[in-house]
Amino acid sequence: MSEPREEPLEAPEESPEPEAPPEEEPPPPPLVPLVRRHHWLVRATHWLNAVLLLGMIGSGLQIYNAFPHFGIRGEPYLPNPWDNTGFPLGIRLGGWLAGGLNWHFALAWPFVITGLAYLLYLGVSGEWRSILFRASDVPRAAQMQLYYLKLRKEHPPQGKHNALQKGAYSFIFLLGVLSVLSGFAIYKPTQLSWLVAAFGGYELTRYWHFWAVWLFVGFSIVHVLMVFLVDPASLRAMITGKYRGRFPSHD
Amino acid sequence: MIDQAVTDLRLSRRDLFRLGLVAGPASLAASCGWQGGPLQPKLQAVSRFNDWVGEKLFVSNRRLAPQYPISERTPDEQFPVYSRTRPPARVVVPEDWSLEVGGLVRNPQRLTMAMLQAMPRITYTVKHHCVEGWTAIATWTGVPLATVIALAQPTDEARYLRFDTLDSGYYNGWDLTSAMHPQTILAYAFNDGPLRPARGEPLRVYSPIKLGYKMTKHLSRMTFTSERPGGFWEDKGYPWLGGI
Numbered sequence: 001m002s003e004p005r006e007e008p009l010e011a012p013e014e015s016p017e018p019e020a021p022p023e024e025e026p027p028p029p030p031l032v033p034l035v036r037r038h039h040w041l042v043r044a045t046h047w048l049n050a051v052l053l054l055g056m057i058g059s060g061l062q063i064y065n066a067f068p069h070f071g072i073r074g075e076p077y078l079p080n081p082w083d084n085t086g087f088p089l090g091i092r093l094g095g096w097l098a099g100g101l102n103w104h105f106a107l108a109w110p111f112v113i114t115g116l117a118y119l120l121y122l123g124v125s126g127e128w129r130s131i132l133f134r135a136s137d138v139p140r141a142a143q144m145q146l147y148y149l150k151l152r153k154e155h156p157p158q159g160k161h162n163a164l165q166k167g168a169y170s171f172i173f174l175l176g177v178l179s180v181l182s183g184f185a186i187y188k189p190t191q192l193s194w195l196v197a198a199f200g201g202y203e204l205t206r207y208w209h210f211w212a213v214w215l216f217v218g219f220s221i222v223h224v225l226m227v228f229l230v231d232p233a234s235l236r237a238m239i240t241g242k243y244r245g246r247f248p249s250h251d
Numbered sequence: 252m253i254d255q256a257v258t259d260l261r262l263s264r265r266d267l268f269r270l271g272l273v274a275g276p277a278s279l280a281a282s283c284g285w286q287g288g289p290l291q292p293k294l295q296a297v298s299r300f301n302d303w304v305g306e307k308l309f310v311s312n313r314r315l316a317p318q319y320p321i322s323e324r325t326p327d328e329q330f331p332v333y334s335r336t337r338p339p340a341r342v343v344v345p346e347d348w349s350l351e352v353g354g355l356v357r358n359p360q361r362l363t364m365a366m367l368q369a370m371p372r373i374t375y376t377v378k379h380h381c382v383e384g385w386t387a388i389a390t391w392t393g394v395p396l397a398t399v400i401a402l403a404q405p406t407d408e409a410r411y412l413r414f415d416t417l418d419s420g421y422y423n424g425w426d427l428t429s430a431m432h433p434q435t436i437l438a439y440a441f442n443d444g445p446l447r448p449a450r451g452e453p454l455r456v457y458s459p460i461k462l463g464y465k466m467t468k469h470l471s472r473m474t475f476t477s478e479r480p481g482g483f484w485e486d487k488g489y490p491w492l493g494g495i
Contacts, residue, residue, distance in 0.1 A: 067384035074329035098488035
């Protein structure tokens, strides 16, 4: 089974299944055509973002270790399962506070730039239509959830992404935007005091920025699990751009 | 459908290997508290660039830090004190202390405490931001630094200000824009009382537009320079501008 990878294959003809004698090779599984699924910009920003996010989290946890609490001095600290807990060296980036800060503020540039490049691409190409979660997706997402819970037998019809995926991806874009905004607010709390106020004050801004980490981590774990459990072909699509899987690649 | 998935998985084995190529350096980078190794000078260069952006884009002398009611002050004993020397540096004979203002100025100054306290003063209750992430609120009283700068009249070449201390070689470099900010002061009072030794007696720099490590305590000398001065923590790798 080694097809030339880049060459599009013709769609299989509906051929009647021949009654093959048992000693012969079993017929190969039906092939669906290899289609273009992801633009190179989407693939590049996706993988860059994965690496950069890892670096942002590692350096962020390094910064957290310098003051592992949330709240102003002299008042009770905000609820936090990691209160007064240092993160182990193995998951930190920077080694000490200044190292963590320098990594965090250096990686923030490509992190924001790749994020903006991707969002710009979505807007210009019109791809946003296939990924943005809208009100009409609510009942579809419910159906999809029923299917995953095995309370519905057949897979609901979908476009490039199902409604739950749209919800998850739209949420993670929003989380990215909020992380960047809260990060800027923590970086320049006096100059951007209006932004700090919008997040509920400096201490709460730091708090939300920290919780965003765990939402990113949770999303990433589920995201990778779903790739392998539901649509392994999508991994290849995100690397080479070509997809041969069970779902449509266009709405 | 399951056959299909298996086929795809097999086809993407090489892709998995490629993914490994990407994930390898990524996990390496995020592990073991890596400071950057050969990349460290590059990180410092980006930090300098961020200082430049911070100075050009974010430092505005029209934007003031918010002030707080006195009732929101952090209890004195809860407001941490970081000192290089223990016990903190002190002036043996207070009458002998004076602030020397020199470097690229037209009128070098030697200011006694009596002279400083005779100048117009401002008092504000603001939030202190430590680079570590903690915050505390206190009231500070002092002379606007802009007043002292106006007395000394820096020359056109002067672009930075270096603050030196009595305290074991601690020093800081500041950009002039931040030094001229209306809330940047030479403080001699804390929470309505005199500046205690640990808070930077007899005089210290204070400003709600910079992080705590930029606020030189036990101030003894101010020097205007054309070259950017470093700083005690800044030389060790902390962001130079420290502007918030």
